Amino acid sequence: MLLTTLTLLTLAAPPDGKELLAKYDAFMSPPNFKATALMTAHRDDGTTRSYKMTIVKAGADRNRIWFHEPAAVRGQEILRNGDNSWVYMPNLKRAMRLASRDSFQGGDFNNADVLRTNYVHDYEVTVGEDPAKLDTWVLELKAKTAEAAYERIKLWVGRSPAGMPVRGEYYTASGKMLRSAAFSDVKDFGNGWTRPAKVSMRNELATQRHSDMVFESADPTVVTPDNRFTMSDLGR
Amino acid sequence: MWSALLLSLAVGELQVTTTGFLDTRVQLAVTRADGTPGLVPLAEGNLQVKVRPTEAFTVFTDTSLVWQSAFLVQGGEKDLPQYRPQAVLSELYAEGQPHEHIRLLAGKKRIVWGTGFAFNPTDLLNPPKDPTDPTFQRAGAWLAQVEVPFEKVTVSVVFAGKVTRQFAGLPTAFVVSPHNPSAESIKGWVPDDRDGEAHWAATARVYALLWNTDVTLSYAFTNLYNDAFRNKSRAGLSLSRTFGGLELHAEGLLQGGSSRLEVVDGCDELPLRCVARGQPPVERPHLDASFVNLKGLVGGRYQFNDDSLLSVEYFFNGDGHDVDGFRRLVQLGVRNPQLAEALRGASADPGTPQKFSFDPLRRHYLVASFQKPRIFDDWTLLLTLLAGLEDLSFQAMAQVTWMPKEWLSLAFAAYLPFDGVPDWGVDVGDGERRGEFGLAGFGSRFLLQAKVFF
Numbered sequence: 205m206l207l208t209t210l211t212l213l214t215l216a217a218p219p220d221g222k223e224l225l226a227k228y229d230a231f232m233s234p235p236n237f238k239a240t241a242l243m244t245a246h247r248d249d250g251t252t253r254s255y256k257m258t259i260v261k262a263g264a265d266r267n268r269i270w271f272h273e274p275a276a277v278r279g280q281e282i283l284r285n286g287d288n289s290w291v292y293m294p295n296l297k298r299a300m301r302l303a304s305r306d307s308f309q310g311g312d313f314n315n316a317d318v319l320r321t322n323y324v325h326d327y328e329v330t331v332g333e334d335p336a337k338l339d340t341w342v343l344e345l346k347a348k349t350a351e352a353a354y355e356r357i358k359l360w361v362g363r364s365p366a367g368m369p370v371r372g373e374y375y376t377a378s379g380k381m382l383r384s385a386a387f388s389d390v391k392d393f394g395n396g397w398t399r400p401a402k403v404s405m406r407n408e409l410a411t412q413r414h415s416d417m418v419f420e421s422a423d424p425t426v427v428t429p430d431n432r433f434t435m436s437d438l439g440r
Numbered sequence: 441m442w443s444a445l446l447l448s449l450a451v452g453e454l455q456v457t458t459t460g461f462l463d464t465r466v467q468l469a470v471t472r473a474d475g476t477p478g479l480v481p482l483a484e485g486n487l488q489v490k491v492r493p494t495e496a497f498t499v500f501t502d503t504s505l506v507w508q509s510a511f512l513v514q515g516g517e518k519d520l521p522q523y524r525p526q527a528v529l530s531e532l533y534a535e536g537q538p539h540e541h542i543r544l545l546a547g548k549k550r551i552v553w554g555t556g557f558a559f560n561p562t563d564l565l566n567p568p569k570d571p572t573d574p575t576f577q578r579a580g581a582w583l584a585q586v587e588v589p590f591e592k593v594t595v596s597v598v599f600a601g602k603v604t605r606q607f608a609g610l611p612t613a614f615v616v617s618p619h620n621p622s623a624e625s626i627k628g629w630v631p632d633d634r635d636g637e638a639h640w641a642a643t644a645r646v647y648a649l650l651w652n653t654d655v656t657l658s659y660a661f662t663n664l665y666n667d668a669f670r671n672k673s674r675a676g677l678s679l680s681r682t683f684g685g686l687e688l689h690a691e692g693l694l695q696g697g698s699s700r701l702e703v704v705d706g707c708d709e710l711p712l713r714c715v716a717r718g719q720p721p722v723e724r725p726h727l728d729a730s731f732v733n734l735k736g737l738v739g740g741r742y743q744f745n746d747d748s749l750l751s752v753e754y755f756f757n758g759d760g761h762d763v764d765g766f767r768r769l770v771q772l773g774v775r776n777p778q779l780a781e782a783l784r785g786a787s788a789d790p791g792t793p794q795k796f797s798f799d800p801l802r803r804h805y806l807v808a809s810f811q812k813p814r815i816f817d818d819w820t821l822l823l824t825l826l827a828g829l830e831d832l833s834f835q836a837m838a839q840v841t842w843m844p845k846e847w848l849s850l851a852f853a854a855y856l857p858f859d860g861v862p863d864w865g866v867d868v869g870d871g872e873r874r875g876e877f878g879l880a881g882f883g884s885r886f887l888l889q890a891k892v893f894f
Contacts, residue, residue, distance in 0.1 A: 247818070249817050251818075274846035274847060275459055275846075275893035276893040278459045285592075285649070288652055288654075288682075294488075295575035297550040297551075297580070298552040300680075301682050303685045303686070304682075305743075306685065307743065310813055350683075430540075431591075434591055435647070435649070436543075436594040436596075437589065440535065
């Protein structure tokens with residue numbers, strides 16, 4: 205029985221890469237949502253730093269984040285609108301531009317990992333298989349815009365449900381792996397949204413470190429007003 | 441306002457966010473001039489409260505109580521007013537949004553439209569900031585603002601009234617001088633600060649997100665607001681954009697003439713003789729001049745793969761002195777320190793006590809900073825260089841910060857001035873020549889800081 209299942213999986217024709225990537229995008233980030241998340245950065249010495257935040261998204265390319273904890277970053281905000289991102293610094297009393305590839309709060313995610321999750325828009329995709337993981341498809345992504353987070357990404361996504369994220373590897377143009385991610389704890393957040401509640405991102409340049417992003421609650425029915433995605437709304 | 445607050449309390453919708461810090465620091469310094477302290481302990485308790493009775497209405501305050509004192513003061517004057525305890529009302533405002541595209545704000549707020557980090561040439565309203573740590577100045581200006589925001593365009597109009605008298609950090613008069621002279625001026629301890637004029641500024645800006653670039657066009661009309669200009673129009677432009685991992689920005693202000701204070705030729709050596717013959721030793725000869733004057737800044741930031749951050753800015757100060765004008769100003773100050781101190785004046789509201797204060801007197805400056813996090817555990821290294829390019833004098837700052845806990849930051853900083861190339865500096869007596877950054881009252885300074893966030 206198991207052998208038959210594995211044989212069928214092996215013989216299955218690869219699906220359309222773009223469709224599969226669109227499903228990945230839908231799992232990770234539906235068009236609208238409001239979520240509370242906790243990012244925990246695990247440091248080289250075994251200590252941790254935790255950041256609690258509220259994330260909202262509207263449409264394909266607008267996000268905003270409010271940081272609540274720790275107290276040292278309370279009041280900081282991040283806004284993404286299209287290819288533009290800003291961070292509002294309460295001490296500076298103004299917003300500054302962010303690069304997609306800059307580190308997200310000094311952890312092992314970069315800004316685009318959190319803010320720029322529309323991979324269909326940013327990457328060309330081809331589909332393959334991994335003989336060691338026959339219950340997944342392997343998506344090879346190549347950046348088609350300079351604002352994309354990485355030059356190349358290798359994604360393992362589930363065959364059932366199709367497109368469910370399992371693992372990711374993120375590379376430079378020269379093929380050097382910068383980060384790797386494990387997607388786990390698939391959770392039904394209600395209102396038709398199921399996704400891995402936990403993403404564990406490992407910094408492959410400093411392998412002692414990794415950061416976990418855990419979605420504690422999420423609601424895909426929340427539609428945030430347009431005026432919350434303007435630069436002049438930051439800090440308010 | 442109060443009805444909205446009470447209603448929100450009744451229905452339980454009131455959102456209150458509080459944060460703040462307790463900051464203690466001790467500064468040890470090598471002094472080089474009279475009136476400069478060798479030891480300054482300071483403790484600042486800061487509280488920031490944001491109250492949102494409804495989504496469309498916010499009241500915010502950012503207030504500090506600062507205890508500080510000065511010890512080991514060089515010279516005879518031991519009581520230095522700028523080192524007395526004070527309240528710092530950095531921000532206190534109410535803001536409402538009666539319509540999706542209209543925002544109204546009144547109170548004290550730090551509004552910065554420019555993109556510069558160390559300097560903001562287009563900022564005509566706020567107290568000056570520390571170019572080696574721009575996050576340190578939190579104080580704004582008393583103003584009223586109407587803003588019309590859209591997704592990619594925002595129009596703002598601001599009217600600001602200057603604080604004309606303040607005690608212990610709390611304002612007692614706005615726009616025009618109070619009717620009565622202060623007790624200190626009656627006793628002759630300080631000059632009478634009343635001038636019978638209105639001190640105000642009106643500014644407007646249009647922000648647009650164009651071609652993935654932040655573009656801000658601004659206009660200001662000011663009357664004796666933070667400078668000596670009367671009924672002065674000025675125009676500003678600032679830009680910012682990222683190219684991959686590189687952020688580039690520029691900011692510039694155009695104005696006619698200059699409010700530069702100049703020493704009359706010959707009065708630098710014998711100012712009292714000039715006074716005796718009815719000639720003020722200093723004047724502002726270009727206040728009403730028509731030549732176009734520019735203050736501008738270009739810079740960029742880049743974050744490396746190890747999260748290190750490099751920031752470089754060049755600042756052109758069109759109000760700065762040429763070498764002869766600067767020499768006369770310095771020599772007047774060297775020979776007559778009390779006169780120089782009186783001429784420098786002091787803002788009624790200097791804002792938060794700064795770790796390093798700087799008023800640029802020359803024209804060309806370079807600011808470079810390099811921050812490397814996690815040099816060991818949670819230790820961050822910050823190196824900052826503020827250099828005058830005309831005499832190659834500079835102020836270097838090296839700081840190591842350790843965050844042993846999420847709520848605790850410990851820092852050690854060294855501020856090291858360099859006198860510059862002697863041949864390009866000015867004579868400060870006894871044949872010694874120094875550049876601009878060698879003229880401060882402080883020599884090397886060392887700062888220990890502990891900050892607790894809550």
